[in-house]
Amino acid sequence: MEKKHLSIPFDTAEARELHIGDYVYLTGIIYSARDAAHQRMQEALDRGEELPFPVKGSVIYYMGPTPARPGRPIGSAGPTTASRMDKYTPQLLDLGMAAMVGKGRRSPAVLEAVVRNNAVYFAAVGGAGAVLSHAIRSAEVIAYPDLGPEAIHRLEVVDFPVIVVADAHGGDLYTSAVEQYRKKD
Amino acid sequence: MREVDVSQITAAIRDMCIESTHTLSPDMEAAFTKTVEEEGSPLGKLVMDQLQENLRLARAEQIPICQDTGMAVIFLRLGQEVHLTGGNLAAAVDEGVRQGYNQGYLRKSVVGDPIERVNTGDNTPAVLHCEIVPGDQVEITVAPKGFGSENMSRIYMLKPADGLEGVKNAILSAVAEAGPNACPPMVVGVGIGGTFEKCALMAKHALTRDLREKSPIPYVRELEQEMLEKINGLGIGPGGLGGTTTAMAVNIETYPTHIAGLPVAVNICCHVNRHARRVL
Numbered sequence: 001m002e003k004k005h006l007s008i009p010f011d012t013a014e015a016r017e018l019h020i021g022d023y024v025y026l027t028g029i030i031y032s033a034r035d036a037a038h039q040r041m042q043e044a045l046d047r048g049e050e051l052p053f054p055v056k057g058s059v060i061y062y063m064g065p066t067p068a069r070p071g072r073p074i075g076s077a078g079p080t081t082a083s084r085m086d087k088y089t090p091q092l093l094d095l096g097m098a099a100m101v102g103k104g105r106r107s108p109a110v111l112e113a114v115v116r117n118n119a120v121y122f123a124a125v126g127g128a129g130a131v132l133s134h135a136i137r138s139a140e141v142i143a144y145p146d147l148g149p150e151a152i153h154r155l156e157v158v159d160f161p162v163i164v165v166a167d168a169h170g171g172d173l174y175t176s177a178v179e180q181y182r183k184k185d
Numbered sequence: 186m187r188e189v190d191v192s193q194i195t196a197a198i199r200d201m202c203i204e205s206t207h208t209l210s211p212d213m214e215a216a217f218t219k220t221v222e223e224e225g226s227p228l229g230k231l232v233m234d235q236l237q238e239n240l241r242l243a244r245a246e247q248i249p250i251c252q253d254t255g256m257a258v259i260f261l262r263l264g265q266e267v268h269l270t271g272g273n274l275a276a277a278v279d280e281g282v283r284q285g286y287n288q289g290y291l292r293k294s295v296v297g298d299p300i301e302r303v304n305t306g307d308n309t310p311a312v313l314h315c316e317i318v319p320g321d322q323v324e325i326t327v328a329p330k331g332f333g334s335e336n337m338s339r340i341y342m343l344k345p346a347d348g349l350e351g352v353k354n355a356i357l358s359a360v361a362e363a364g365p366n367a368c369p370p371m372v373v374g375v376g377i378g379g380t381f382e383k384c385a386l387m388a389k390h391a392l393t394r395d396l397r398e399k400s401p402i403p404y405v406r407e408l409e410q411e412m413l414e415k416i417n418g419l420g421i422g423p424g425g426l427g428g429t430t431t432a433m434a435v436n437i438e439t440y441p442t443h444i445a446g447l448p449v450a451v452n453i454c455c456h457v458n459r460h461a462r463r464v465l
């Protein structure tokens with residue numbers, strides 16, 4: 001297993017160097033968005049409007065945090081299930097989104113869009129919200145504040161730990177790794 | 186008749202909402218330690234190390250173990266000799282949830298209507314299950330349930346002819362389908378028998394049983410062990426990234442059922458299997 005450091009933004013050549021199973025530390029700006037925010041972004045796109053952040057080269061984190069205690073940038077901040085965003089993802093990838101961070105399997109349409117756009121799908125460890133919050137240095141709500149935990153946050157992360165689960169070469173770790181450890185009877 | 190003021194129930198629920206979302210029970214912590222030692226995949230081990238560090242940080246710095254602090258499921262066993270005073274029980278329970286989720290900086294994840302979907306802002310209402318039992322005590326279990334794993338839970342109305350094999354297949358297929366979405370290593374709660382709703386409730390309740398305790402019924406105890414081994418043979422592993430630990434325990438409850446049926450419910454919980462219990 002290879003450990004790597006990656007700065008955001010990164011280009012497609014760097015994305016192509018990532019392979020499933022790589023353990024990657026991300027540093028830079030990422031944006032949180034989950035179900036309700038995706039729905040609003042889709043509606044904005046349908047109306048021909050701009051998204052609340054520059055989608056080209058962006059990294060979206062499927063996450064809705066707990067409220068921050070006083071003096072902390074954010075509360076617990078682990079990934080939510082990515083498949084609920086599958087419906088919206090191919091279009092965002094085609095618009096230039098570079099990567100997403102979540103947990104769980106994706107649809108074939110998302111995996112194809114990852115390959116087509118030289119993008120990458122990272123998993124963060126589900127249920128590790130306390131550890132992951134330590135890699136988030138600042139958090140600011142930049143859109144849809146009425147959605148509470150589902151608002152879009154701009155997050156500054158330093159060495160945020162993720163694992164490549166789908167890469168630009170068509171690899172899908174959730175399928176291949178499980179196959180490797182499955183007991184055949 | 187013993188009098189219990191419902192404000193005591195409010196206070197206990199408030200405290201348990203906060204406690205259960207920051208600290209796992211000793212049986213869960215023991216299961217974690219065992220998994221870290223036994224996991225056979227290098228990436229799986231790394232995931233388990235991260236999860237153990239997560240538990241340590243959550244406790245030390247009072248950051249919730251997981252950002253999905255769940256919908257508050259509450260089991261209340263009310264002694265029939267208890268006279269509740271001071272107000273409405275359901276309101277007192279919701280007040281405990283409201284205070285716990287606000288004072289504990291927990292995420293409010295409840296919408297007031299399943300279709301209109303406006304957040305209630307305080308994580309109420311709770312899902313309250315009351316049972317009247319002999320005695321003069323009030324036993325309260327608070328089990329905040331995350332929905333990554335709740336969404337992967339299943340109910341199967343099997344036929345009597347499907348038998349034990351049918352039950353095994355049902356459990357295995359629910360877990361296989363859940364895979365990485367349910368944040369493995371999981372705890373699997375199973376209800377067998379009863380009616381449609383009874384078996385679902387048993388599956389939920391089974392998740393609150395101490396993982397070190399086994400079923401008192403010999404064939405069920407064997408089934409728990411066999412299913413745990415089969416589930417771990419699926420290869421899903423910690424985080425769903427492949428490995429030898431997919432579940433930490435399978436807890437099964439059973440109940441008599443109808444001559445025509447064999448209901449099976451599989452309630453899947455992630456490794457953040459939260460529950461706190463108190464007796465008033």
Ligand code: SF4
Pocket residue numbers: 078079080126127128251252253254330331332333334335366367368455456457
């Ligand atoms: S399934 Fe459990 S560990 Fe995973 S995000 Fe939900 S509550 Fe957290």
